Amino acid sequence: MHYSTPDLCDAYPEHVRVLEPMFSNFGGRDTFGGQIVTVKCFEDNSRVKEQVELPGQGKVLVVDGGGSLRCALLGDMLAEKAAHNGWQGLVIYGCVRDVDALAQTDLGVQALASHPLRTEKRGLGDLNVVLNFAGVTFRPGEFIYADNNGVIVSAVELSQPE
Secondary structure: OOOOHHHHHHHOOOOEEEOOOOOEEOOOOOOEEEEEEEEEOOOOOHHHHHHHOOOOEOEEEEEEOOOOOOOEEEOHHHHHHHHHOOEOEEEEEEEEOOHHHHOOOOOEEEEEEEOOOEOOOOOOOEEOOOEEEOOEEEOOOOEEEEEOOEEEEEOOOOOOOO
8 A cells, every 4th residue: 555654644643653764765665554563673683584474464563673783684585575474564773785675575664774784693582562763652553654755653543545
C-alpha cells in the first residue's frame, strides 16, 4: 500500500508521533507501513535474522541498534529473506549495507547510514520490548508508516486519506 506521511499527519494530527529527521530510505519501496515488531540489539543482528525468517505479513520490524555507526544490522541476504516472508519493511536505528541490492529489493528500509562491516553474531538482543529513539516511543503492536518525507508512529492503525 502507498502511504503519504504528510497526508497522514494532516488527517490524524492527534494520533501521530513523528520521528526526528535522521533516517534515509535504502529499500526498494519508497513507502511502507504496518504493525510494529521490535528488536533491541547493539552491533549484533542475531535477533534481526531470527525475525526476518518468520512470516511478517502486515508488519514492520523496528530495530534499536543504539544508533551505532560501526557496523550494519541489515544486508542484502536478510533483506531478501524479509521480503520473501512478507515483511513490509524495517526501520533501523543503525546502519545497513549492500545498499545497491537493498534498493532493488521489494522491501521498505529506513536507516541512519550505510556501513560495509557486518555485525558479530553473539545471539544477543531483546524482542518485543518498548523502544525509545528519534524522540519517539515504539510499542510492539502499534503502527508505523514511512516514506521519503519521514517516519511516523501511531497507537492506532491509520488509513490513507483520499
